[in-house]
Amino acid sequence: MKKILIPAVLLLAAASFSACNPDRLEIPQKGVVLPEEFYQTDEDCEAAMVAAYRGLIANVCNEEGGSIYAPFRACFDLPGDDLYAAGSNYGDNDFMRDMNEFTFSPNTAVLVNCYNNLFYAMYYSNIVIDKFKNGLPEGGPTATTKRCVAEARVLRAWMQMMLTLGWGRPPLVDHVLQFFPLEEIYRCDENPEKPMSHEEMLEWCAKECEAAVNDLDERQGMNDKNGAVKVTKGFAYAVAGKAYLYAGKNAEAKAALKKVIDSGNYDLVPTDRWAENFHANGDCNEEKIFETNLVNAGLDWGQITFSGTWMESNIWGWRGDHFVYGGEGEVGDNPWKIRTSIDGWGGLGVPQYFAEEWLANDGPESVRFKNSLIHIDDVVYNTHYGHAVDNMTLEQKKASKAFGIKVDGLYGQSFYLAQKQAIRPFEDAWYPGANQRFNNFVIMRYAEVLLLYAEACLNTDDAAQAKWAVNKIQERAGSKTVSSTVTLDVIKKEKKFELWLEMCRWPDQLRWGDLEKSKLAGSDVPILYDKLHRAPQSGDQGIIWENGSEANSRFYTVSTHAAKDNGLDVGFKAGKHEVFPFPDISVRQNPTLNQIGGWAAAE
Secondary structure (H helix, E strand, C coil): CCCEECCHHHHHHHHHHCCCCCCHHHCCCCCEECHHHCCCCHHHHHHHHHHHHHHHHHHHHCCCCCCCCCHHHHHHHCCCCCCEECECCCCCCHHHHHHHCCCCCCCCHHHHHHHHHHHHHHHHHHHHHHHHCCCECCCECCHHHHHHHHHHHHHHHHHHHHHHHHHCCCCCCCCCCCCCCCCCCCCHHHCCCCCCCHHHHHHHHHHHHHHHHHHCCCCCCCCCCHHHCCCCHHHHHHHHHHHHHHCCCHHHHHHHHHHHHHCCCCCCCCHHHHHHHHCHHHCCCCCEEEEECCCCCCCCHHHHHHHCCCCHHHHHCCCHHHEEECCCCCCCCCCHHHHHHCCCCCCEECCHHHHHHHHHHHCCCCHHHHCCEEEHHHHHHCCCCCCHHHHCCHHHHHCCCCEEECCCCEECCCCEEECCCCCCHHHHCCCCCCCCCCCCEEEEEHHHHHHHHHHHHHHCCCHHHHHHHHHHHHHHHCCCCCCCCCCHHHHHHHHHHHCCCCCCHHHHHHHHCCCCCHHHCCCCEEEEEECCCCCCCCCCEEEEECCCCHHHCCEEEEEECHHHHCCCCCCCCCCCCCCCCCCHHHHHHCCCCCCCHHHCCCC
């Protein structure tokens, strides 16, 4: 019989109800084991580690309870200069727009949830470490306890690293916190016992991974799928390398990342399989260093429903109800053909300058480019509608109002739409139109390791190895640019394109100081229109035609600045936005936790 552990946080919650319903708490629960009776065996240790993986999925890769977005992804993607927080119109998806346009505050839900959820997930890792760091109560360390504690330490180090990249100098939580009385919480740089700077906090994360690595399993070759969905030596060295690099320890970063490369357990998938990295058919492939897996976390079917990225696929999908589908109600014998191509809420917009820079670098035939962005012409004219319009010539289609973009336009969109993270209904979900996507959530893949390694090599005067790593990325991408000389600018571009929407761009912008476009965030947001359904109007500002002139174009964009018109102070502000603010409620509930940076005077 499975034993069910009542976590300490739930016991605390139960205590608050006991005064009102004392009799109800006296009813024995079958199969329930209290904490003091648990954590006794290797089996208990394994169960606690499964709970840690489950906590990671439920709190970091999604949000416990089934939110419509993953706060972690939103925090580390949306402030970047390579996307717009779009939607049906201005005012839709405000929780994402606040992040994208820098109007967030210590009370912004995305930030509060991401910060809290990282610590919630860390709690489960700390349980494993605290309860089993000395082995079993009777018998001491075993192979199981040593491995599980090592896995938990690396998970905790990764979460602490991400908190440090986002919040600058967050509290270090390296044990299960005491609730009664409430344990004092300090920023890491104000900890009276061992103060640590931002860089020292990152070094701590790296050293934790290195200290744990000997007790971890190693992935057993590139075809070992189990080795991609749990913490292994490869992931530990990858996290250590990233933390060292962001701390400015280039030699240490290079050494750690080289261990991942030299292991022979990972490789880039071939060019023709590039896109599978983001879909279910690519789960656990040779490129995955670590990704979360629902089954690995011990979730049953009902729990999987609410622990996948529930409805997030709708946010990243195109704004389906703003497209014309070959005539209202006339969609042929298979309506899902349309939804396969066009569906969602249109929450992600692609800046035109970003698309043009990528196109110039990769060329139109690059597999990476073609599987990440798609031009509006291809969306409208090459979608299979399951209707007579499919038989029209291109010229007939260009003049037809049977399809295109409705009068409201596409808010926050340029002439290119995103498709890298768009759901594939027959692969990633139950069925077309389903809100859940069940492909694994990628924490790190080998492409990032190579690019981190290239930068560490460049910073240690190893130009040859930097070139080797960058060329592997460029050649696999099918890019027309294969650099003969690698500079930091080349590495920046490759990271920006290869790792787009993978929670890397914003931390990179900060450490490199590439913030000019972020200073203008929210000042000019385009709306993409179709002149056959909405001709330009007298009040339109900054009209840009798809092919340079109205005579040669069907689609055009209009500049808007509704956030500024509504009095919002948009855009990155130096001295403030280099770090996210601690949640206001955390500061108020913890008198020893001082607000960070330029947020000290925030409401």
